[in-house]
Amino acid sequence: MKQDARRMVVLFLAPACGLYALLFIYPVLSSLVLCLYDWDGFSQQRRFVGAGNFVKLAHDPMFWTALRHNVFLLAVPTVVVLAGALFFAAVLTSGVRGQRFFRLTYFFPNIISMVAITLLWFFIYNPTFGLLNGLLGKVAGQPVSIVWLDPNHIMGSLVAPIVWCSLGFYLVLFLAGMESIPTTYYDAARVDGASAWQQFRGITVPLMWDIITMAVVFLVIGGLRIFDLIYVMALGYPNEQSQVISTYLYEQAFNNANMGYGLAIAVVLFVLVFAATAVAMRLMRREQLEY
Amino acid sequence: MARRTRATATLILTCTLLALPGCAQRERAERAAGREIEVQIFLGGYGLDFFQEVARSYERAHPGVQVSLSGDPRVIDKLRPRLLAGNPPDLFWAFLPIWRLADGGVLYDLDQALDTPAYGQQVTWRESFLPGPLSTTVVKGKSYFVPTDLSVFMMWYNVGMFRQHGWRVPGDWDQFLSLCERIKRAGVAPIAFQGRYADYATPMLLNLFQRKAGGRALYDVINLKPGAWLHPDLVASATTIREMVVKGYFQPGCMGMTHTEAQMEFVNSRAAMVPCGTWLKAEQRDTIPRGFEMSCFNYPAVQGGKGDPSVVGISMGYWCVPAQAANVAGGVDFLKWVTSRDNATRFAQAKDTLFAIRGADRHLARELVPAVQAMNRAKYTWAAMMSSWYPELAKRLNDGLAALMTGNITPQEFCRRMEQMSERVRRDPYQPKYQVPVPAEAEG
Numbered sequence: 187m188k189q190d191a192r193r194m195v196v197l198f199l200a201p202a203c204g205l206y207a208l209l210f211i212y213p214v215l216s217s218l219v220l221c222l223y224d225w226d227g228f229s230q231q232r233r234f235v236g237a238g239n240f241v242k243l244a245h246d247p248m249f250w251t252a253l254r255h256n257v258f259l260l261a262v263p264t265v266v267v268l269a270g271a272l273f274f275a276a277v278l279t280s281g282v283r284g285q286r287f288f289r290l291t292y293f294f295p296n297i298i299s300m301v302a303i304t305l306l307w308f309f310i311y312n313p314t315f316g317l318l319n320g321l322l323g324k325v326a327g328q329p330v331s332i333v334w335l336d337p338n339h340i341m342g343s344l345v346a347p348i349v350w351c352s353l354g355f356y357l358v359l360f361l362a363g364m365e366s367i368p369t370t371y372y373d374a375a376r377v378d379g380a381s382a383w384q385q386f387r388g389i390t391v392p393l394m395w396d397i398i399t400m401a402v403v404f405l406v407i408g409g410l411r412i413f414d415l416i417y418v419m420a421l422g423y424p425n426e427q428s429q430v431i432s433t434y435l436y437e438q439a440f441n442n443a444n445m446g447y448g449l450a451i452a453v454v455l456f457v458l459v460f461a462a463t464a465v466a467m468r469l470m471r472r473e474q475l476e477y
Numbered sequence: 478m479a480r481r482t483r484a485t486a487t488l489i490l491t492c493t494l495l496a497l498p499g500c501a502q503r504e505r506a507e508r509a510a511g512r513e514i515e516v517q518i519f520l521g522g523y524g525l526d527f528f529q530e531v532a533r534s535y536e537r538a539h540p541g542v543q544v545s546l547s548g549d550p551r552v553i554d555k556l557r558p559r560l561l562a563g564n565p566p567d568l569f570w571a572f573l574p575i576w577r578l579a580d581g582g583v584l585y586d587l588d589q590a591l592d593t594p595a596y597g598q599q600v601t602w603r604e605s606f607l608p609g610p611l612s613t614t615v616v617k618g619k620s621y622f623v624p625t626d627l628s629v630f631m632m633w634y635n636v637g638m639f640r641q642h643g644w645r646v647p648g649d650w651d652q653f654l655s656l657c658e659r660i661k662r663a664g665v666a667p668i669a670f671q672g673r674y675a676d677y678a679t680p681m682l683l684n685l686f687q688r689k690a691g692g693r694a695l696y697d698v699i700n701l702k703p704g705a706w707l708h709p710d711l712v713a714s715a716t717t718i719r720e721m722v723v724k725g726y727f728q729p730g731c732m733g734m735t736h737t738e739a740q741m742e743f744v745n746s747r748a749a750m751v752p753c754g755t756w757l758k759a760e761q762r763d764t765i766p767r768g769f770e771m772s773c774f775n776y777p778a779v780q781g782g783k784g785d786p787s788v789v790g791i792s793m794g795y796w797c798v799p800a801q802a803a804n805v806a807g808g809v810d811f812l813k814w815v816t817s818r819d820n821a822t823r824f825a826q827a828k829d830t831l832f833a834i835r836g837a838d839r840h841l842a843r844e845l846v847p848a849v850q851a852m853n854r855a856k857y858t859w860a861a862m863m864s865s866w867y868p869e870l871a872k873r874l875n876d877g878l879a880a881l882m883t884g885n886i887t888p889q890e891f892c893r894r895m896e897q898m899s900e901r902v903r904r905d906p907y908q909p910k911y912q913v914p915v916p917a918e919a920e921g
Contacts, residue, residue, distance in 0.1 A: 224907040226574065226577050226578070226581055227557065227561075228556075228557060228560045228561065228573065228574075228577075228578055228581070228583060229560065229561075229578065229581035229582065229583045230561065230563070231581045231582060233907070235907060238906075238907065242905070242907075248873075311733075313730040313733045313734075314730065331729060331730050333672075333730050333732055333733030334733070335673075335733050336672065336732040336733045336883060337732065337879050337880060337883050337885060338883055338885065420673075421673055421735060423673070423674065423875075425675075425872075425875060425876040425879055426873075426876040426880070427876070427879070427880075427885075437872070438869075440553075441868055442574070442868040442869055442872075443573075443574040443577050443868070444869075444907075446907075447907075
């Protein structure tokens with residue numbers, strides 16, 4: 187019977203494992219090999235260049251520019267989303283009316299595809315008929331025609347849609363965490379005269395530290411892997427003011443027919459994501475509290 | 478009952494599985510036997526209807542041959558796996574890095590075919606092409622593709638607005654700048670601009686540079702000659718463009734506009750001019766208001782400049798036959814048919830564009846006549862081939878122009894960056910290098 191059960195487990199797992207190996211492990215391993223070649227991605231002709239693509243990458247100013255943009259999009263939205271989600275979660279758990287409505291409303295952007303969200307913001311930012319310039323015009327009392335997506339503004343303009351579509355997810359995550367903290371801790375703190383801020387700092391944050399760590403890791407990974415928002419916002423043509431590593435990877439591999447070089451960028455991106463995740467987890471390591 | 482259903486389903490699946498490779502093999506055998514020609518093309522503004530019609534006319538002229546022609550906006554995604562698998566279509570038109578493909582042996586050498594008679598004319602296929610556009614197809618001394626639709630980069634203007642205000646087409650660059658000033662004073666934006674794709678300014682920059690410094694200096698830039706981007710006249714040309722932005726000659730907010738948004742500003746008379754290729758009318762066909770009249774002029778001369786002011790910048794689409802196609806001969810022959818003078822003329826007329834075939838410009842729309850005249854008058858034509866050869870350089874040129882026009886970098890910095898990028902391309906051991914021969918007329 188035990189033998190049969192094991193056979194069944196293997197049988198049921200085999201298709202999933204096979205597909206995973208075929209669609210994920212094999213391409214990853216292929217990438218690790220192909221990044222050592224100069225290859226256009228169209229012909230069967232390719233030339234072994236060893237670490238040549240990585241040496242070229244180290245001297246490529248666009249790569250470093252793209253990395254700087256990734257760091258910006260990793261740092262700024264992470265801080266804003268974490269602060270915002272924690273704040274709104276705290277407000278919603280304080281017994282405010284219409285909690286369910288607000289929870290759903292904040293979560294709403296998560297059910298829309300990123301491309302649709304980007305297009306929505308694309309229209310909000312339109313310099314002539316966009317909502318943002320329209321609102322600013324109403325406030326200023328005269329027409330405003332700021333070109334939000336021009337090279338001087340595009341990086342800052344990307345923060346708002348990232349925050350808008352990420353906030354709801356982390357809000358729900360934090361709400362779940364906050365609701366699982368026993369109210370007796372807060373009752374005791376209140377008896378001791380702790381203010382709302384002291385309760386938040388002394389009870390909520392420490393008891394939710396694991397969830398906050400997980401959120402930071404997600405946001406760091408998201409910041410490094412960001413692609414669709416920028417690709418659509420830049421109309422498939424990110425320039426040096428909006429290029430990030432993943433769009434640069436795509437540009438090199440598919441537009442410039444430098445598949446080998448593009449894969450070298452992909453490998454570096456993989457290492458960066460891995461390293462950033464490890465660093466974030468290391469920096470946020472605390473003694474685990476049980477309750 | 479359930480068992481019977483399962484058995485039927487299994488039978489259907491098995492038959493389908495067996496039939497699929499069978500179909501593909503039969504299709505390839507048909508192509509190898511010359512009975513079928515498979516063509517895949519980019520489905521864009523030109524649509525598919527004209528090419529379908531050409532395919533049917535080919536079938537009528539060649540009984541027993543079937544042309545299977547399909548189009549897709551993402552045709553590259555379909556071509557890539559087929560090129561890699563060694564099973565490409567017999568002919569394709571796609572925005573692929575075809576110079577690199579030619580270099581990698583993926584494309585069929587058309588030289589022999591180019592010396593055979595053209596369809597419907599007493600000349601060879603080679604002689605039926607306009608020489609300037611055809612000269613851009615040479616890779617390592619051989620022609621691996623042929624040019625088809627052709628665009629001339631011109632400055633378009635609103636005829637009604639010019640007539641109403643008494644503005645005239647400028648004779649030289651100083652007059653052009655004065656014209657911009659007059660238009661601005663009249664309360665109209667002088668130039669609409671496709672700022673999201675700042676390389677729309679490349680023809681303006683390089684034509685101005687050619688007018689100032691002469692053709693040789695322009696070809697030095699195209700052929701990546703060391704120091705070419707640091708030429709004082711190129712810095713001066715970049716300075717002129719920056720000054721035009723500072724003086725408000727480009728429409729406010731244009732750096733956030735796409736090509737269609739900027740062109741809409743032009744056709745809706747919110748700007749008097751727009752720099753664009755001759756595809757403008759075709760691209761805006763559905764949005765041009767009734768009664769709107771437009772025309773175009775070549776970039777004007779520079780007083781005291783060394784360059785011939787008749788010269789025009791052009792760009793082209795290219796069609797190729799893969800070397801591993803099952804029916805190479807069929808692909809080549811159908812390409813000859815597509816580029817026959819009759820078909821080229823009909824295409825140019827139907828799609829409001831120019832075609833790289835001699836005499837294909839006989840029935841063009843009125844708006845395109847100045848461009849044809851400019852082409853015919855031009856001592857030579859140039860194409861910014863470095864953009865096709867070196868996509869990274871093209872991208873940096875786009876980024877550099879955006880940074881220059883938004884004032885993020887100075888003209889000197891722009892030229893220094895471009896020179897650095899050219900140097901990177903020159904030193905890149907993995908990047909194949911190309912050279913375009915300098916026309917004798919450009920040497921003067």
